[in-house]
Amino acid sequence: MGDRTDEETIITAIRKTLTATAVVGAVLAGTAACGTVEQLTAGQQLDAAFEKLGKEKSLSVELDLDTDERSLKALDASSDPEPGDELPDEVAELLSGVKISFTVQSKKPLDVSEEKDYVGMAFKVSAADGDLVEYRIIGDDLYIRTDAEALSETMGFPLPSPDDLPPEADGLKKALSGEWVTLDGKEMEDATAGLGDGEDEPSAEPSLDARTQKKLVKALRSTIAREVEFRTSDGDDGAEHVTATAPFRTLLTELVEEIEPLADKFPPGMELPTADDLKDAPNTKVTADFALNDGELTEVHVDLAKLAENAKVKKLGLKVRFEDGGTVTAPSGATELDVEDLLGGFAGAMMGAEDF
Numbered sequence: 001m002g003d004r005t006d007e008e009t010i011i012t013a014i015r016k017t018l019t020a021t022a023v024v025g026a027v028l029a030g031t032a033a034c035g036t037v038e039q040l041t042a043g044q045q046l047d048a049a050f051e052k053l054g055k056e057k058s059l060s061v062e063l064d065l066d067t068d069e070r071s072l073k074a075l076d077a078s079s080d081p082e083p084g085d086e087l088p089d090e091v092a093e094l095l096s097g098v099k100i101s102f103t104v105q106s107k108k109p110l111d112v113s114e115e116k117d118y119v120g121m122a123f124k125v126s127a128a129d130g131d132l133v134e135y136r137i138i139g140d141d142l143y144i145r146t147d148a149e150a151l152s153e154t155m156g157f158p159l160p161s162p163d164d165l166p167p168e169a170d171g172l173k174k175a176l177s178g179e180w181v182t183l184d185g186k187e188m189e190d191a192t193a194g195l196g197d198g199e200d201e202p203s204a205e206p207s208l209d210a211r212t213q214k215k216l217v218k219a220l221r222s223t224i225a226r227e228v229e230f231r232t233s234d235g236d237d238g239a240e241h242v243t244a245t246a247p248f249r250t251l252l253t254e255l256v257e258e259i260e261p262l263a264d265k266f267p268p269g270m271e272l273p274t275a276d277d278l279k280d281a282p283n284t285k286v287t288a289d290f291a292l293n294d295g296e297l298t299e300v301h302v303d304l305a306k307l308a309e310n311a312k313v314k315k316l317g318l319k320v321r322f323e324d325g326g327t328v329t330a331p332s333g334a335t336e337l338d339v340e341d342l343l344g345g346f347a348g349a350m351m352g353a354e355d356f
Helices: 003-033 041-055 069-078 089-096 148-155 168-176 184-190 212-228 248-265 339-353
Strands: 058-067 101-104 118-127 130-138 141-145 181-184 229-234 240-247 283-293 294-304 314-325
Touching: 041 229, 041 240, 041 283, 041 294, 058 089, 069 089, 069 314, 141 168, 168 181, 181 184, 181 339, 212 240, 212 248, 240 248
Parallel strands: none
Antiparallel strands: 058 101, 058 314, 101 118, 118 130, 130 141, 141 181, 229 240, 240 283, 283 294, 294 314
């Protein structure tokens, strides 16, 4: 396929990723709001906290891999990589400091929102030294900013220098220089229409509608009520903590079995693991710690070190932080790119990259 198809794939992937993220957030909120274990005070507190999140129209979530370079290297070594395929030190250093944040803004409360209701989305990947890549979608407009040099080092192959691009690729030069650029989504769709070389038009993608969400919530609630043990405690940080503990493989297996009948309704990218995928997963008990401030969920921490079954993996966890997302706004000073010029610029960039 040509560069246009590659560009279309990139834009489509961005939209699907952000949409799936928003859907997952809505489902999580709905799951707890339905009263997972109403017989327990801890469960009721967690229900109420998630219900508050679900009633918000804008939410920001930050995922932080809580680990260090030594643990990542030990985890990689336990998988017996082929000689030469070991995790490089610079990649371990990068991953140990990676944070992923996303924001969704909807016209409706998140627990009842569908794809058509989202008016703003943002996604950002950051490392210890700064932001690697950031996307924002507002209506039909897509905004992008990247640290091309850092991405090049992370991916292990060189990207073309802005100085190596042809004069007509001015917009792409700015993109590679770390400046904000913007594209018209509808214009992109028009420019890439008919590139399937006579192939059939793709069928409409399934979406997680409100009815399916309710069925999913009911299935998740049933499994969680059977398998998850809840406790409350006061933390040193002044927040109230609710911990949820469950055997990892048992919980995942039963969750998959419960929601398998609904899998055909899931958006692309939300495919379920198979029984073969899960059979070798450790059944160690895993605990998620939920921090509540005045009844509002602010952070979740999941300790994953035990799942590694490797004594050398000392620190491996996932932190998820929640806060009001506010309004997703367009970045100032973004350079508007003509789609045809951009696609032509990518063609020139790829030819230039072959010379490296």
